[in-house]
Amino acid sequence: MAVPLRQYWVLTKPRVVALIAFTALVGMFLAVPGLPPLRETVFGLLGIWLAAASAAAINHLIDQRIDRVMARTAHRPLPTGALNSAQVLIFAVLLGAASMAILIVLVNPLTAALTFFALIGYAIVYTGFLKRATPQNIVIGGLAGAAPPALGWAAITGTLDPHALLLVLIVFVWTPPHFWALAIFRRDDYARALIPMLPVTHGVVYTRWQILFYTLLLVAATVLPWATGMSGLFYLGGALVLGAVFVWYAWKLLDPPDELFAMRVFNYSVVYLMALFAFLLVDHWLQPWLAPPPLMEFQRVG
Numbered sequence: 001m002a003v004p005l006r007q008y009w010v011l012t013k014p015r016v017v018a019l020i021a022f023t024a025l026v027g028m029f030l031a032v033p034g035l036p037p038l039r040e041t042v043f044g045l046l047g048i049w050l051a052a053a054s055a056a057a058i059n060h061l062i063d064q065r066i067d068r069v070m071a072r073t074a075h076r077p078l079p080t081g082a083l084n085s086a087q088v089l090i091f092a093v094l095l096g097a098a099s100m101a102i103l104i105v106l107v108n109p110l111t112a113a114l115t116f117f118a119l120i121g122y123a124i125v126y127t128g129f130l131k132r133a134t135p136q137n138i139v140i141g142g143l144a145g146a147a148p149p150a151l152g153w154a155a156i157t158g159t160l161d162p163h164a165l166l167l168v169l170i171v172f173v174w175t176p177p178h179f180w181a182l183a184i185f186r187r188d189d190y191a192r193a194l195i196p197m198l199p200v201t202h203g204v205v206y207t208r209w210q211i212l213f214y215t216l217l218l219v220a221a222t223v224l225p226w227a228t229g230m231s232g233l234f235y236l237g238g239a240l241v242l243g244a245v246f247v248w249y250a251w252k253l254l255d256p257p258d259e260l261f262a263m264r265v266f267n268y269s270v271v272y273l274m275a276l277f278a279f280l281l282v283d284h285w286l287q288p289w290l291a292p293p294p295l296m297e298f299q300r301v302g
Contacts, residue, residue: 007077008091011060012053019274020052020148021045026277027152027167030230030284036156043106044155048148050099051115057092058123061085063131070189092123103155111155118147132194135201138183142175143168149277163230167280170225171273173218177211177250178269184208184253185262208254211265215250219243222276231283238279242272 025045028036060067060078064085067073077083096119103112121144130137149167154160183190183197184204190197199207222243226236249265256262 004082007082010077011057011083011088011091012095013056013059017049017052017056019270020145021049022274023167023171023277024048024148024152024155026281027149027164028156029281030149030163030167031153031156031161040107040155043102044111044152047099047103047107047111048115048151048155050095050102051119052148054092054095054099055119055123057088057095059127061088061092062123062127066193066195069192070186072186072189107155108158110158110160111151114147114154114160115151118144118151120144121147132196135196135198137196138179138198139176142172142179145175146171163225163228166221166224166228166230170218170221170276173214173221174269174273176214177218177246178266178273180207180211180214181253181262181265181269185259185266208250211253212247212250215243215246219247225280231280232287234286235279235283238283239276242275242279246272 025041028041028044060076063073064076064078067076068079073079078085078088099119100112100116103115122141126137126141126144130141134140146168149171150160150164153164153167180198184199184207187197187199187204191200198210219240222239223236225231226233226239246268249268253261253265
């Protein structure tokens with residue numbers, strides 16, 4: 001019996017991959033003063049999307065035992081039997097191979113290499129090892145998930161610019177408060193699955209304080225694009241407002257009104273990252289208009 005295409009689509013974690021692709025796209029636009037070249041943009045984004053989708057499918061494959069005992073993931077294709085392991089493995093390999101072929105041939109080897117290491121870092125190192133080994137799994141493994149802005153930048157320029165690494169730093173610091181808010185809400189699921197997430201190993205109160213700490217660190221990190229001259233005051237204002245709201249959520253989470261508040265923090269963190277990168281993009285386009293005019297030179301008439 002034919003497997004509905006929707007089951008394969010679910011394997012790619014489309015909402016997660018869409019956020020990854022968006023941050024990569026912003027990295028592409030920030031890499032050059034004007035519009036980035038069309039070919040590198042289209043095929044770079046396609047290659048990065050396919051690699052992220054491949055990593056997501058491998059995550060399904062490795063985590064299928066965990067997914068069966070967690071309420072949040074029990075409906076996925078492998079736990080329900082809609083797909084089998086061989087089908088998922090073939091699908092993941094095909095996506096990964098297509099990604100590498102596109103990036104090597106139509107973009108540049110650096111982007112292909114960085115994307116490959118990011119894929120392995122998330123799908124194998126994080127999912128296969130770190131996730132089960134340490135409560136700091138999401139901190140250590142977050143680097144792979146934070147790479148897309150640099151991948152997008154490299155796709156356009158063929159280089160790994162320090163400004164691109166600033167974008168990676170922002171996503172890297174954003175990841176723990178984002179994911180730990182979800183982990184607090186789903187802590188019973190993680191405990192049943194024997195996954196040492198921070199609220200399971202160190203308790204909810206400790207995790208709440210860690211979320212606040214990382215949120216404050218995140219706000220500081222988001223000032224760096226302005227401090228280094230990468231972005232202007234429009235971005236800075238947006239980043240500070242978004243950050244203040246995030247800090248309010250993190251502070252409120254220390255004594256939340258109900259159990260669902262952790263999910264409200266999680267949902268805001270997604271909106272926060274998308275809005276922050278949107279501010280980066282709009283600020284980049286506004287810079288030529290907001291820059292002060294050159295000083296006029298006057299010649300003295302003798």
